[in-house]
Amino acid sequence: MVNVKEYLERPTFVLIILVLVAIALAKLLRLETTDYLITIMFFIGIAMSLNLIMGFAGYVSFGHTVFLGISGYIFALIVYYNVWLAEMLDTLFGIPIFLVAIVAGGVSALVAFLVGVPVLKLRGAFFAIATIGLDFAALYIVKAFIPIINPEFFGAQIILPAYALAYKNNVFVAMYITFALVLITNYVVRRSRFGMGLLAISEDEDAAEALGVPTRKYKLLAFALSAFFTGMLGAIFGLNAGGVDENLFNLAHTIDMIVMIVIGGIGTVMGPLVGSIIYFILYDTLLVTYPEFNLVILGSIVAVLVLFAPRGIIGIIRGKTIRGKRLRDIIE
Amino acid sequence: MDVIIKIDRVTKRFGGLVALNKVSFNIYKGEILGVIGPNGAGKTTLFNCITGVYSPDDGRIYFNGVDITGMPPHKITQLGIVKTHQIVKPFNEFTVLENAMIGALFGKRAGKISKEEAREIALKNLKLVGLAEKKDELAIGLTLHEKKFLELARVLSAEPDVILLDEALAGLNPKEVEESLDIIKMINKDLGKTIVMVEHVMHAVMNIAERIVVLHFGQLLAEGTPKEVAEMPEVITAYLGDKDLALKFVRR
Amino acid sequence: MTLMTELLINVTNGLLWGTVLGAVSVGLTLIWGVMKVVNLAHGESILLGSYIVSVLLLFMGVDPMVGMFVALGSGLLLGLTIYWLNLHKIIGHVDVINLRIEMSTLLEMFAVSIILYNLYSFFTRSEPFGIGIWHLGPTSYINIGYMSVQVNHITAAALSLGATFIIYQFIAKTPTGKAIRAVMQDSQAAALVGIDPVKIKMLTTVISIGFTAFSGFLVILYESAVVPSIAYKYAPLAFTIVVLGGLGSIMGSYIAGIIIGGIYGVSKVIFSLLVGKNASDPLALTTAFVILVLTLLFKPEGLFGRKR
Numbered sequence: 066m067v068n069v070k071e072y073l074e075r076p077t078f079v080l081i082i083l084v085l086v087a088i089a090l091a092k093l094l095r096l097e098t099t100d101y102l103i104t105i106m107f108f109i110g111i112a113m114s115l116n117l118i119m120g121f122a123g124y125v126s127f128g129h130t131v132f133l134g135i136s137g138y139i140f141a142l143i144v145y146y147n148v149w150l151a152e153m154l155d156t157l158f159g160i161p162i163f164l165v166a167i168v169a170g171g172v173s174a175l176v177a178f179l180v181g182v183p184v185l186k187l188r189g190a191f192f193a194i195a196t197i198g199l200d201f202a203a204l205y206i207v208k209a210f211i212p213i214i215n216p217e218f219f220g221a222q223i224i225l226p227a228y229a230l231a232y233k234n235n236v237f238v239a240m241y242i243t244f245a246l247v248l249i250t251n252y253v254v255r256r257s258r259f260g261m262g263l264l265a266i267s268e269d270e271d272a273a274e275a276l277g278v279p280t281r282k283y284k285l286l287a288f289a290l291s292a293f294f295t296g297m298l299g300a301i302f303g304l305n306a307g308g309v310d311e312n313l314f315n316l317a318h319t320i321d322m323i324v325m326i327v328i329g330g331i332g333t334v335m336g337p338l339v340g341s342i343i344y345f346i347l348y349d350t351l352l353v354t355y356p357e358f359n360l361v362i363l364g365s366i367v368a369v370l371v372l373f374a375p376r377g378i379i380g381i382i383r384g385k386t387i388r389g390k391r392l393r394d395i396i397e
Numbered sequence: 398m399d400v401i402i403k404i405d406r407v408t409k410r411f412g413g414l415v416a417l418n419k420v421s422f423n424i425y426k427g428e429i430l431g432v433i434g435p436n437g438a439g440k441t442t443l444f445n446c447i448t449g450v451y452s453p454d455d456g457r458i459y460f461n462g463v464d465i466t467g468m469p470p471h472k473i474t475q476l477g478i479v480k481t482h483q484i485v486k487p488f489n490e491f492t493v494l495e496n497a498m499i500g501a502l503f504g505k506r507a508g509k510i511s512k513e514e515a516r517e518i519a520l521k522n523l524k525l526v527g528l529a530e531k532k533d534e535l536a537i538g539l540t541l542h543e544k545k546f547l548e549l550a551r552v553l554s555a556e557p558d559v560i561l562l563d564e565a566l567a568g569l570n571p572k573e574v575e576e577s578l579d580i581i582k583m584i585n586k587d588l589g590k591t592i593v594m595v596e597h598v599m600h601a602v603m604n605i606a607e608r609i610v611v612l613h614f615g616q617l618l619a620e621g622t623p624k625e626v627a628e629m630p631e632v633i634t635a636y637l638g639d640k641d642l643a644l645k646f647v648r649r
Numbered sequence: 650m651t652l653m654t655e656l657l658i659n660v661t662n663g664l665l666w667g668t669v670l671g672a673v674s675v676g677l678t679l680i681w682g683v684m685k686v687v688n689l690a691h692g693e694s695i696l697l698g699s700y701i702v703s704v705l706l707l708f709m710g711v712d713p714m715v716g717m718f719v720a721l722g723s724g725l726l727l728g729l730t731i732y733w734l735n736l737h738k739i740i741g742h743v744d745v746i747n748l749r750i751e752m753s754t755l756l757e758m759f760a761v762s763i764i765l766y767n768l769y770s771f772f773t774r775s776e777p778f779g780i781g782i783w784h785l786g787p788t789s790y791i792n793i794g795y796m797s798v799q800v801n802h803i804t805a806a807a808l809s810l811g812a813t814f815i816i817y818q819f820i821a822k823t824p825t826g827k828a829i830r831a832v833m834q835d836s837q838a839a840a841l842v843g844i845d846p847v848k849i850k851m852l853t854t855v856i857s858i859g860f861t862a863f864s865g866f867l868v869i870l871y872e873s874a875v876v877p878s879i880a881y882k883y884a885p886l887a888f889t890i891v892v893l894g895g896l897g898s899i900m901g902s903y904i905a906g907i908i909i910g911g912i913y914g915v916s917k918v919i920f921s922l923l924v925g926k927n928a929s930d931p932l933a934l935t936t937a938f939v940i941l942v943l944t945l946l947f948k949p950e951g952l953f954g955r956k957r
């Protein structure tokens with residue numbers, strides 16, 4: 066029997082529930098536009114997806130946008146070439162969208178797995194740079210071949226037929242389920258043996274391996290899982306935008322993901338979650354007052370944090386003790 | 398006595414350098430075996446070959462009769478051979494307890510153990526090495542001496558049969574050395590673990606070990622009881638230098 | 650045009666471009682190889698030089714041959730600023746740089762790159778700035794055998810060779826250069842023989858970013874106009890080249906740059922035969938990144954680097 070009270074004493078769990086409830090309420094009460102909510106879930110979601118490999122295992126995947134791109138294009142191609150599917154995509158409470166997104170995410174997971182076998186042998190900066198290389202390689206391949214597949218995909222752009230996207234509500238539901246899955250997966254992984262193994266890898270990979278952690282397997286699993294969710298989010302986001310173009314591969318998305326994780330702090334679930342909420346608040350307020358300057362300011366915040374609080378805002382908080390209770394023990 | 402690890406003509410090269418050259422010897426169940434040799438003799442390399450960090454270029458290694466040559470390190474750990482690192486490698490941002498828990502969660506009973514059980518095993522071993530009081534501190538704040546004990550508690554939590562200690566005493570003061578020796582003896586006698594220790598602290602290893610293996614330029618130079626080894630002329634010239642000094646170590 | 654001439658033209662152009670790529674990579678191999686600073690703001694350091702030269706020409710009529718020295722100077726200043734603001738706290742000590750510190754430099758320089766990139770976008774409103782039709786001498790093209798080559802490309806190659814030769818001599822011959830190499834090999838040992846590793850790290854940052862800004866001028870001789878997104882083209886190529894040439898090796902990087910340029914030229918011809926002209930350019934660039942990943946996997950010390 067699950068002890069409800071026990072869960073309520075876990076701030077991270079409570080925060081996840083709060084975020085999910087808040088988004089659902091905002092949708093039901095029409096506090097925000099559906100597009101805005103989908104965008105928020107997309108950005109927080111990709112940060113939390115990257116967290117699985119970057120935050121837990123310590124592998125900074127700089128080219129993670131490659132999975133947004135791959136799954137975005139796979140999704141678009143599937144829908145484009147299957148009229149029956151496109152016609153029923155926007156029905157049944159978004160379930161068809163969700164299912165096709167799983168297929169698209171699966172392709173990313175497969176790519177991550179195949180690429181990960183060699184590339185995850187690299188450590189630190191070499192891994193980061195190899196993933197950038199991968200992103201560019203994939204981008205240029207898409208740029209070269211998509212227009213060859215079909216002349217209508219001019220400039221590697223695939224525009225989805227309008228009937229694939231009549232009700233944003235269904236897209237919202239598919240995005241919401243995926244988003245919830247990402248958060249819950251983060252939480253479950255962080256508390257599991259798998260999660261402890263990943264954190265040990267990020268501390269010292271050789272020591273972890275020597276203590277029995279199957280490092281290769283764990284890294285591959287985390288990388289593939291991370292790619293899977295990133296891909297699903299990219300696919301649904303592409304649908305919401307009405308089509309995909311090469312911008313999905315743009316490293317700008319990497320910037321968003323990494324900034325959110327670094328602001329909140331690596332090694333936890335709470336960190337990136339809080340980080341991405343802060344990111345959004347800042348982004349929104351700065352966007353209004355200093356539209357061109359928001360990234361300059363966000364970049365400066367990151368620069369300061371890396372120097373003075375390498376474990377981010379949550380890292381500072383976790384070091385504290387309140388009423389004899391060490392926050393480190395309860396903030397996951 | 399039963400052979401627990403059999404090292405059979407193991408060779409390991411790094412480029413042109415032969416770090417281990419057809420080294421063969423046995424490790425017996427329940428013993429304390431000392432491995433000595435000058436710097437660069439290949440001691441750490443030998444440990445790395447046994448624990449799977451390197452795979453030997455030639456030769457085989459058997460554990461309880463099973464060929465473990467070339468297995469990945471984590472598999473070998475789960476079979477029951479662990480080692481501590483010459484340069485300590487704590488998980489800095491983990492607490493002391495969490496460090497030891499990793500050992501329990503991924504050790505011999507990996508996957509068959511709950512987090513609660515792991516915590517208990519970890520606590521028990523932290524008590525044994527005298528770190529129980531620091532269990533909630535971050536490992537990064539420990540002294541070198543404590544970090545070495547943490548290494549020990551961590552590998553003990555993996556519930557191994559054989560523990561390889563790579564210079565566990567280096568850098569400790571005499572009092573800490575005595576403390577460590579008591580713990581090592583206890584792990585051997587009371588817990589029944591086989592112990593192989595690489596050591597430069599000569600009097601310590603000569604006293605505690607039942608048998609000694611001497612490596613020299615990657616070759617097995619000698620094997621025997623501390624007394625026998627200390628009297629072998631080739632060992633004396635190669636390593637100990639002075640016969641009286643060597644015997645003094647044994648007597649102390 | 651026969652296939653042979655097309656190949657010849659593309660390879661020549663590729664090699665010429667390769668000299669620029671080589672120069673662009675020299676600064677990166679220094680800062681990364683010597684101090685393990687993963688300079689993700691490398692592209693933005695290149696942009697600084699490109700912008701300085703074109704802004705000086707456009708608004709003040711300063712000849713780029715003079716402007717390039719201003720670019721160099723601003724790069725040195727940028728390096729000094731970055732060292733004290735962003736790097737000193739992370740690398741300003743004698744200890745060995747471990748993986749954790751390396752990753753901190755990566756994230757820190759990533760932040761710097763975000764800041765600089767968006768400052769450029771802000772001040773230029775992302776509109777292209779350029780040197781337009783500027784070139785040395787009376788004509789913009791000269792004919793060599795079958796083909797005509799842009800004077801600017803030849804200028805770039807010549808300047809790249811000269812500048813790289815100077816910095817190579819500096820590192821190889823001068824006492825400062827020798828100290829830099831000592832710190833690269835073992836900063837603790839260097840400290841023991843009386844070198845101040847922290848001072849050397851600061852100097853290396855300054856030199857590296859200064860040279861990179863200078864190379865931004867060579868880039869603009871190729872691109873003729875500069876927009877911030879050029880950083881996304883040249884920085885990843887520079888990382889590829891540095892890995893291929895071996896971390897810390899100036900000569901290695903320079904030669905690797907020329908090799909990548911040559912490969913680009915050849916693969917462009919091959920791909921335009923296979924999949925048509927439009928797709929050939931992106932695929933030729935893909936080749937570079939495939940080479941990057943393969944090098945990292947099979948020869949991580951690079952073609953000319955020492956095994957570590």
Ligand SMILES: Nc1ncnc2c1ncn2[C@@H]1O[C@H](COP(=O)(O)OP(=O)(O)OP(=O)(O)O)[C@@H](O)[C@H]1O
Pocket residue numbers: 411414416434435436437438439440441442443483
């Ligand atoms: N990964 C490696 N690559 C290249 N050479 C190595 C490597 N590891 C060890 N060596 C070399 O192999 C030889 C044996 O090294 P090893 O570390 O096993 O010696 P050791 O007996 O443990 O010495 P010490 O007492 O100093 O710890 C040395 O010459 C060393 O330089």
Ligand SMILES: [Mg+2]
Pocket residue numbers: 440441442483
């Ligand atoms: Mg050793």
